[in-house]
Amino acid sequence: xxxxxxxxTVTRPTAKARTVIARRTARRSLRSAVLWGYVFGVTxxxxxxxxxxxxxxASERQRLDAVFGxxxxxxxxxxxxVHLDTVPGFTAYKSSMAVMIIGAVWGLMHSTRLLRGxxxxxxxxxxxSGETTLRQAVLQALSGFAAAAALVWAITFVITAAVGQASxxxxxxxxxxxxATALVSSAVIFLAVGALTSQLAANRRRASSYAGVVLGISxxxxxxxxxxxxxHWLVWTSPLxxxxxxxxxxxxxxxxxxxxxxxxxxxxxxxxxxxxxxxxGGSILAERSSREARLRTLTGPFGLTFRLMxxxxxxxxxxxxxxxxxxxxxxxxxxxxxVGSSVEQVFTRxxxxxxxxxxxxxxxxxxxxxxxxxxxxxxxxxxxxxxAGGRADHLLVGNxxxxxxxxxxxxxxxxxxxxxxxxxxxxxxAGASFQGSGLxxxxxxxxxxxxxxxxxxxxxxxxxxxxFLPRFAGAVMYTVLGWSALVExxxxxxxxxxWALDTSLFHQMSAAPAVAPNWQTGAVLAGLGILMAxxxxxxxxxxxxxxx
Amino acid sequence: MAHQADFAIRTQGLTxxxxxxxxxxxxxxxxxxxxxxxxxxxxxxxxxxxxxxxLGLARPxxxxxxxxxxxxxxxxxxxxxxxxxxxxxANLWPELTGAETLHLLGRVHGRVDEAYRDELIGRFELxxxxxxxxxxxxxxQKVLLIGALMTRADLLLLDEPTSGLDPLMxxxxxxxIGEARERGQTVFLSSHVLSEVEALCDRVxxxxxxxxxxxGSLGQMRHLSAVTVxxxxxxxxxxxxGVEGLGGVAIQGKALRCQxxxxxxxxxxxxxxxxVESLLIREPSLEELFLALYGQNSYHAEEH
Numbered sequence: 001x002x003x004x005x006x007x008x009t010v011t012r013p014t015a016k017a018r019t020v021i022a023r024r025t026a027r028r029s030l031r032s033a034v035l036w037g038y039v040f041g042v043t044x045x046x047x048x049x050x051x052x053x054x055x056x057x058a059s060e061r062q063r064l065d066a067v068f069g070x071x072x073x074x075x076x077x078x079x080x081x082v083h084l085d086t087v088p089g090f091t092a093y094k095s096s097m098a099v100m101i102i103g104a105v106w107g108l109m110h111s112t113r114l115l116r117g118x119x120x121x122x123x124x125x126x127x128x129s130g131e132t133t134l135r136q137a138v139l140q141a142l143s144g145f146a147a148a149a150a151l152v153w154a155i156t157f158v159i160t161a162a163v164g165q166a167s168x169x170x171x172x173x174x175x176x177x178x179x180a181t182a183l184v185s186s187a188v189i190f191l192a193v194g195a196l197t198s199q200l201a202a203n204r205r206r207a208s209s210y211a212g213v214v215l216g217i218s219x220x221x222x223x224x225x226x227x228x229x230x231x232h233w234l235v236w237t238s239p240l241x242x243x244x245x246x247x248x249x250x251x252x253x254x255x256x257x258x259x260x261x262x263x264x265x266x267x268x269x270x271x272x273x274x275x276x277x278x279x280x281g282g283s284i285l286a287e288r289s290s291r292e293a294r295l296r297t298l299t300g301p302f303g304l305t306f307r308l309m310x311x312x313x314x315x316x317x318x319x320x321x322x323x324x325x326x327x328x329x330x331x332x333x334x335x336x337x338x339v340g341s342s343v344e345q346v347f348t349r350x351x352x353x354x355x356x357x358x359x360x361x362x363x364x365x366x367x368x369x370x371x372x373x374x375x376x377x378x379x380x381x382x383x384x385x386x387x388a389g390g391r392a393d394h395l396l397v398g399n400x401x402x403x404x405x406x407x408x409x410x411x412x413x414x415x416x417x418x419x420x421x422x423x424x425x426x427x428x429x430a431g432a433s434f435q436g437s438g439l440x441x442x443x444x445x446x447x448x449x450x451x452x453x454x455x456x457x458x459x460x461x462x463x464x465x466x467x468f469l470p471r472f473a474g475a476v477m478y479t480v481l482g483w484s485a486l487v488e489x490x491x492x493x494x495x496x497x498x499w500a501l502d503t504s505l506f507h508q509m510s511a512a513p514a515v516a517p518n519w520q521t522g523a524v525l526a527g528l529g530i531l532m533a534x535x536x537x538x539x540x541x542x543x544x545x546x547x548x
Numbered sequence: 549m550a551h552q553a554d555f556a557i558r559t560q561g562l563t564x565x566x567x568x569x570x571x572x573x574x575x576x577x578x579x580x581x582x583x584x585x586x587x588x589x590x591x592x593x594x595x596x597x598x599x600x601x602x603l604g605l606a607r608p609x610x611x612x613x614x615x616x617x618x619x620x621x622x623x624x625x626x627x628x629x630x631x632x633x634x635x636x637x638a639n640l641w642p643e644l645t646g647a648e649t650l651h652l653l654g655r656v657h658g659r660v661d662e663a664y665r666d667e668l669i670g671r672f673e674l675x676x677x678x679x680x681x682x683x684x685x686x687x688x689q690k691v692l693l694i695g696a697l698m699t700r701a702d703l704l705l706l707d708e709p710t711s712g713l714d715p716l717m718x719x720x721x722x723x724x725i726g727e728a729r730e731r732g733q734t735v736f737l738s739s740h741v742l743s744e745v746e747a748l749c750d751r752v753x754x755x756x757x758x759x760x761x762x763x764g765s766l767g768q769m770r771h772l773s774a775v776t777v778x779x780x781x782x783x784x785x786x787x788x789x790g791v792e793g794l795g796g797v798a799i800q801g802k803a804l805r806c807q808x809x810x811x812x813x814x815x816x817x818x819x820x821x822x823x824v825e826s827l828l829i830r831e832p833s834l835e836e837l838f839l840a841l842y843g844q845n846s847y848h849a850e851e852h
Contacts, residue, residue, distance in 0.1 A: 203642070203681070289682035290675070293647035300655050308641070390639035397603045397633045398656030401625045544606040547637075 021127055021137050025114055025144025033151040036106055039486075040099050040152065040183050041159025047094035051087055052168040061085040068093075076227035077327070079244050087169050088249035092179065100243050101219075103152075103187035108211035110148075111194030115141055117204040119281060128280050135276035138195065142268050145191045149184055156180040171249065179248040185260050186243045190215065192267035193239075199274035202287040205311070215240075223326075239263055301400045302408045308386070309379065313416045316375045320368065320420045321427040327364045328431020331357040331439070357437040361428065361447065362514025366506050368424045369451035370485045373458040373505070376417055377477040380462035383409040384473050388548040396545070406463075406537050413459055421452040439513060447512035453525035454505050460529030460536075467539030470546050480505065556581045556703045556734035557602065561611030564597050571597045573758045574611065579736060581616075581702070584729050586745030587738040588838060589755030595738040596636050598755075599707050603633060615703060632657060632701035634709045636738075638688035646676035646683070646691050653695035665698035671720050686712040697724050703734045710741060722748060746834040754841060762841065766834060773837050774807035776830045777815065782823030791815050 016023075055061045065084035075081060078097045083089025115138070118124050128137050157180035164171030171179070194211045201207035222241035225234030235241035236259070245256040274284050297303045386392045386409075395405055425448020432439040458477055465476035487504040501507045508525060510518040557579040564572040572594040579585050589595050600606040602613050604624035613620040618627040640649055654660035669676055672690040680688060689712045696704055710718045718741075725748050728735055739745050745752060752769065754762040762769060774795060780803050788794060793809040802825075808815055812829065819827075832840065 287679075287681075289679055290677040291645060291679070292677070293645050293651065295648060295651050298644075298648055298652050298655070300652075304641075304652060307644075390635065390637050391641060393603075393605060393635055394640075394653060395656050396605060396624075397628055397631070397635075398653070399625055399628060399658050400656055542607065544600075 017131060019140060019143075020130070021132065021140035022143040022147075024127075025141045026147040027144075028114060029110065029144060029148030030151070032106065032110060033148040034155065036102070036187070037152040037155025038159070039102070040095075040156040040180075041163075042486075043095045043099055044091060044156070044160045044179065044183070045163040048087055048091045048163055048166075048169045048171070051090040051094070055090070058085070064090075076223045079222075080226055082247070082250040088171055088175065091169075091171070092247070092249040095183065096244070096248070099183045100186040100240060103184060104190040104215050104218075104240070107187040107190030107192075108194040108197075108215065109208060111141075111145060111191045112198050112204050112207040112211060114144075115195055115198035116201065116207040119198075120204050122281075124280055133276070134278070134280055135272055138199070138272050138275040142192070142195055142271070145195070149188045149191060152187060153180050153184040156183055175249055178246075178252055178254075181257075182243060182246040182248040185246065185257075186240060189239050189243070189260060189264050189267075192264045192271065195271040196267045196274070199271050199278065200284045202283040202285070206287075209315075301395050301405055302412065304395075305409055305412045309382065309412055309416060312379055312382065313419065316372075316416065316420050317423045320371060320375075321423040323371070324368065324424045324426070324428035325431035327361070328428040328433075328437075328439075329435055331361050331364070331428075331432050332435040332437040357432065357439060359514045361432070361439065361444075362511035364428075365424070365447045365451055365513070366488065366509070366511055368428075369454050369506055369509060370481070370488075372417055372420050372424070372451050372455040373481050373484075375420055376413060376455045376459040377462060377474065377481055379413045379416060380459060380466070380477060381474045383413070384466060384470060387470060387545055390547045393545065402541055403537065406540055410459065410463055410533055414456060417455040417459065418452055421448045421455065424448045424451060443513045446517050450509060450512040450517040450522060453522040453529070454509050456529035457505060457525045457532075458529075460532035463533035463536035464539075465536070467536030467543070470543075471548070554581055555579060555614070556583070556616060557614070557736060558617075559598075559602075559611065559613045562598070562601060562608055562613050563610035564594075564601055564606060565609040570758045572601065575760055577753060577760060577763070579734060581734050582729075582732045583751065584725065584735040584737065584749050586749035586752040587736060587755070588740075588742070588745060588752060593755040594758040595755060596707055597758075599633075599636075599705055599736075599738060602705065603628070603631070629658075630702040632696035632699040632704055634689075634692045634696045634704075634706045636707040636711075638685060638692055638712070640680045640688055640691060642681035643679065645679050646674055646687075649680060649691050650676065650695055650698070654698065657699045657701070659700070660698050661700050662698075664700065665694060668694045668697055668724065671724070672717060684712075686714065686717065689713055690717065693721065693724070697728070700731065701733070703736065704728060705736050707738045708740065709737070710739070710744060718744070742834045742838055752834065754838070756841075766837075769837055770831050773832045773840050774809045775812065775832065776836075777804070777806055777808055777812070778826075778828040778830075779804045779819055780825045781819055782825050784822060786818050786822050788815070788818060791818055 055064055062085050065081075068081040069084055071081070079093065079100075081089075081093045084093060118127075124134075124137070128134050132140070157176055160171065160180055161173050161176040163169055164173070164176050190211060193214050194207065197207040197210040197214075198204075201210055218238045218240040221238035222235050222244055225232050225236075225238070225241060226244075235245060239260070242256045242259045242263075245253055246260075247253050247256075278284055297307055392405060396402060422445065425445040426441075428447070429439055429441045429444035432444065458481055461480050462473050462477040465473040469476070483503070484505040484507075487500055488506045505525075508521055510516065510521065555578050557577060559575050559577045562572060562575040562577075563570065575594075575598065587595055587598070597606065601608050602615060602620055604620045604627065607621065615627040616630050620627045644652070650665065654665075672694060674687060674690045674694065678687075680691070683691070689709070693709055696706070710721050713721065722744070725735055725737075729748075735748070737745060737749060746766065749766075751763065751765050753760060774793075782802075785799055785802060785804065788797060788804075788806075791814050793811070794815065795807045795809065797804070797806040804819075806815075816824075
């Protein structure tokens with residue numbers, strides 16, 4: 001008699017199971033993709049509307065084109081200004097560089113966070129132990145990024161197309177499609193670059209740094225290419241240069257998509273290839289796993305904070321110093337073009353009254369203030385990660401009080417912000433002196449010191465949030481920072497009422513060196529920052545430490 | 549009567565609520581100096597919450613806690629002066645080496661027996677020149693263990709201290725706790741490894757759903773539970789229906805296995821009638837006590 005033997009049921013992996021990482025990546029990208037799509041779209045919209053509001057007559061538009069279009073210093077910083085006498089030309093010029101940089105930074109931060117960051121946290125061990133390999137997992141994550149980029153693109157396109165319908169703007173649907181594609185290109189490139197550096201580097205910070213270096217070199221190459229006659233070919237060696245060469249709305253060059261597509265594809269394929277050649281948690285570039293102990297600075301909680309912050313401090317000070325030196329060098333040339341009434345009007349609205357190099361630097365120092373404010377936000381997030389990761393517990397169960405831990409970190413961050421502020425002043429002066437712009441060292445250092453109080457204010461908001469809502473400390477700081485930056489940059493061109501501009505933190509500071517620093521306002525901003533930190537400190541003493 | 553400061557740990561009505569959920573409810577616990585006490589309970593019973601409250605990392609919703617007579621909430625730094633801790637999660641700074649981490653932990657504690665630290669590094673076979681990032685989970689746990697033991701602190705608060713250690717290193721841990729006991733240090737050992745608690749602890753405290761349900765020595769607790777009897781009779785197995793306190797009866801031919809609550813004499817009297825060929829009476833292990841106290845179902849229900 002035949003006996004039927006029941007074999008164990010084996011469930012074949014469903015398509016859903018095989019794409020779990022792709023869907024998870026897409027889902028985790030959703031919020032930031034919607035946010036940045038909206039920001040990109042609004043940037044385009046505000047640029048178009050501001051132009052139609054401010055530059056109403058043909059003569060004003062032609063003057064703007066004559067002033068900025070021929071200026072190589074401005075081209076070096078913000079890309080070539082072409083057809084500024086038209087709405088599309090100004091819209092493309094005004095929005096492209098900002099969106100290109102923001103998109104690239106988002107792309108590299110996002111992909112290193114969801115790839116190497118997740119691996120650092122050990123969560124990929126679980127994911128990759130399913131019915132997949134590391135190579136397939138990276139491929140899936142890249143698919144998730146592609147979905148996120150498509151969402152950013154779609155939102156940017158919808159807003160651009162909607163704004164383009166206005167009779168005063170007139171940007172067609174196909175031109176909107178092209179513009180949205182161009183604007184999202186840098187994000188796509190650096191999502192792939194971040195995926196590649198996540199395979200090369202041993203931890204998220206390194207992966208972000210490597211991708212940041214690619215971005216920095218890319219920006220530098222296109223800057224030199226745009227600024228120096230005869231070296232324009234350098235633009236074609238830079239990923240950001242390719243995006244610039246797409247020239248949306250001003251004589252499109254679709255052939256620039258070729259190097260963009262080839263580079264992105266190469267980076268993505270290299271990421272997939274390298275993923276298959278390493279262990280989960282391992283890296284292609286080997287890291288030294290052991291070294292001699294360096295105990296000299298590790299004397300206690302402050303020494304530890306200094307050690308943990310050292311690479312961040314150096315990176316920020318160097319970045320601000322290089323940025324300051326570069327704008328210092330271009331200040332004389334750029335400032336000489338700030339003579340048109342419309343440009344002066346914009347500069348005046350931003351607080352930098354007058355013309356010349358100082359007026360130009362007045363606006364530049366506002367941008368540097370945003371940069372140092374961003375530094376405050378990232379460094380306070382580092383402090384929060386010590387609590388969230390449970391590492392602060394080791395100190396707080398010893399002889400370190402919460403007060404000492406909290407004030408030690410804030411003091412270290414404040415000193416780091418001070419160093420960046422002074423570096424901004426010093427190196428801008430050095431750059432400006434090189435071109436003989438007549439900017440005095442004390443005037444430049446004072447302008448540097450002038451950006452310190454807003455950064456302290458941002459730090460204060462973070463410290464306050466850390467006391468009451470530690471999980472939202474980063475979100476609170478980035479919201480204050482993002483809102484202030486958006487209102488300041490867009491509001492200056494839109495020319496809306498002062499009510500909107502007054503909600504920007506950066507509008508409260510004086511635009512030194514265009515005008516004399518207002519130390520009283522600075523003291524109020526710094527005082528408010530310190531007050532918020534004190535309230536945050538009191539709240540910290542009364543709550544549980546919260547890990548994540 | 550014990551003086552207040554004779555207690556290494558003393559809690560009165562210590563309570564922690566997260567919204568409406570009581571993570572720890574009315575904990576009254578006294579641990580005398582020099583005692584080694586095991587702290588047991590399933591996941592989510594409130595063990596880690598207790599330790600975080602004792603260290604002032606979490607604020608109590610009610611009650612109070614003292615370490616050597618010092619209030620943990622009002623004077624946390626003073627309370628920590630005689631304490632060293634192994635936390636439940638081995639989160640360390642990935643960029644520091646093992647040696648740097650131990651140096652930092654020593655600076656933070658303020659007191660290190662350097663000769664003993666070096667001995668512990670050898671005993672636990674730790675390579676201190678490696679970065680924490682390169683350590684396995686077990687090696688990170690060793691760093692934390694050495695960091696706590698090297699301080700020779702009067703009170704060691706240990707939350708799952710052997711998590712991730714191999715059996716040889718677990719043995720080294722037991723040796724180290726034995727040394728701590730000999731030096732008169734107090735050890736508060738929160739653990740899931742019941743054999744470890746049984747081997748090391750003078751007393752055991754058992755938590756259930758945030759409440760302390762038993763405290764006592766193993767001897768005292770065994771009286772609360774059943775003994776296991778294994779017997780073989782020469783004749784036919786007698787009728788055991790009338791025997792009081794009998795449970796878990798398993799009969800296979802002439803062999804009997806059962807648990808007896810209370811006096812064992814009535815069972816012996818019945819068995820003697822059929823002639824006893826062999827008899828084994830065994831006290832319950834801590835694991836059996838623990839499972840008897842929770843029951844398989846309630847244990848798993850609590851885990852979820």
